[in-house]
Amino acid sequence: MKYDYLVVGSGLFGSIFAYEANRKGKSCLVIDKRPHIGGNIYTEKIQGINVHKYGAHIFHTSNKEVWNYINQFTEFNRYTNSPIARYKDEIYNMPFNMNTFNKIWGVITPEEAKEKILEELKEANINEPKNLEEQAISLVGKTIYEKLVKGYTEKQWGRKATELPSFIIKRLPVRFTYDNNYFNDFYQGIPIEGYTKIIQKMLNGIDVKLNCDYFENKNELYNIANKIVFTGPIDRFFDYCYGELEYRSLNFQTEILDMENYQGNAVVNYTDVNVPYTRIIEHKHFEFGSQLKTIISKEYPDKWDRTKEPYYPINDTRNNELYERYKELSAKDNKIIFGGRLGEYKYYDMDKVIEKAIECARGELNGE
Numbered sequence: 001m002k003y004d005y006l007v008v009g010s011g012l013f014g015s016i017f018a019y020e021a022n023r024k025g026k027s028c029l030v031i032d033k034r035p036h037i038g039g040n041i042y043t044e045k046i047q048g049i050n051v052h053k054y055g056a057h058i059f060h061t062s063n064k065e066v067w068n069y070i071n072q073f074t075e076f077n078r079y080t081n082s083p084i085a086r087y088k089d090e091i092y093n094m095p096f097n098m099n100t101f102n103k104i105w106g107v108i109t110p111e112e113a114k115e116k117i118l119e120e121l122k123e124a125n126i127n128e129p130k131n132l133e134e135q136a137i138s139l140v141g142k143t144i145y146e147k148l149v150k151g152y153t154e155k156q157w158g159r160k161a162t163e164l165p166s167f168i169i170k171r172l173p174v175r176f177t178y179d180n181n182y183f184n185d186f187y188q189g190i191p192i193e194g195y196t197k198i199i200q201k202m203l204n205g206i207d208v209k210l211n212c213d214y215f216e217n218k219n220e221l222y223n224i225a226n227k228i229v230f231t232g233p234i235d236r237f238f239d240y241c242y243g244e245l246e247y248r249s250l251n252f253q254t255e256i257l258d259m260e261n262y263q264g265n266a267v268v269n270y271t272d273v274n275v276p277y278t279r280i281i282e283h284k285h286f287e288f289g290s291q292l293k294t295i296i297s298k299e300y301p302d303k304w305d306r307t308k309e310p311y312y313p314i315n316d317t318r319n320n321e322l323y324e325r326y327k328e329l330s331a332k333d334n335k336i337i338f339g340g341r342l343g344e345y346k347y348y349d350m351d352k353v354i355e356k357a358i359e360c361a362r363g364e365l366n367g368e
Helices: 012-023 064-070 098-105 110-124 132-157 166-171 195-202 214-221 317-330 350-366
Strands: 003-008 028-031 043-046 049-052 059-061 084-087 090-093 187-189 207-209 225-230 247-257 267-270 279-282 294-303 336-338
Touching: 003 012, 012 028, 012 195, 012 225, 012 350, 043 195, 049 294, 059 064, 059 350, 064 350, 084 132, 090 098, 090 132, 098 110, 098 132, 110 132, 132 166, 132 267, 132 294, 317 336
Parallel strands: 003 028, 003 225, 028 207, 084 267, 225 336
Antiparallel strands: 043 049, 059 187, 084 090, 247 294, 267 279, 279 294
16 A cells, blocks of 8 residues: 555545644545645635635634634635625625615514514415425515525525425524624634635645546555545445435636626625526625726536536435435445545535544544
């Protein structure tokens, strides 16, 4: 065996594992099928702007250990995520808060807002929400649901809101304060040098091979290390032997514009179902940029198949049960460690990926 660990994927999970293993004196080879490191948090500097190539990544956490850990590799700015929603030619604050309720209904106080939501809920006659549509109406009323939730959600998931499970919408913040901060987490920001620099520092001194697809080189790679840390889709690793897990994919259309400021905000959600993209990211606003040009990315949800990149696991009952079968299968091979959003088939935010990667590395390397 040439290496102690082969790490498949140079995103956060794989890079943290490799960094921790390297610190313990273990030899690692990190491979990635893409021509760059960083996975989906990869940022590329274009026209002096750090472009989030695979969608907006805003770091936030309430875990002080995770915050201190990631700050070893970078310094964060004070960016606060305050997206806005555009419905046709109307603009609303996100997350849903008193600014949103005031513009929708003209209400001033939290009590008035709650009364309007309750009034619309009674009209809808929903007692126990059975799907996403009913859950959303019970949270914010029918007016806000139809303008700001329905179209966006159906575009994002490629299904009618009545066909989606209610739990998907439960992570959406609703506040009865005039607070446009999307996250409640204590720590929040964007790395000043971009995310790619973080991964570069983690992988410093570690062997890295890019443009290397594990499955195209499996015969060679399987026996190159004592153990394999795999961060790709777990169902693909086992050749879909129980069937495919479902994902949603994305396409990005990025443009350099000869203007200083396109939309005045880093993130604008487009909630009208007739607009094909879900949001536009204006990258310079993540770092308060003053460049003479700007760069935007339109984000188009896409139906996933094996030829496309899997971005979001669809964690409904059918898929979760299928994943459990793959998880049981993975437990039979102690050479392989599965991790990350695809390896564990779970919608993880970045701080949770870091937390899980540290936990996995410590457990493996220290026998914890």
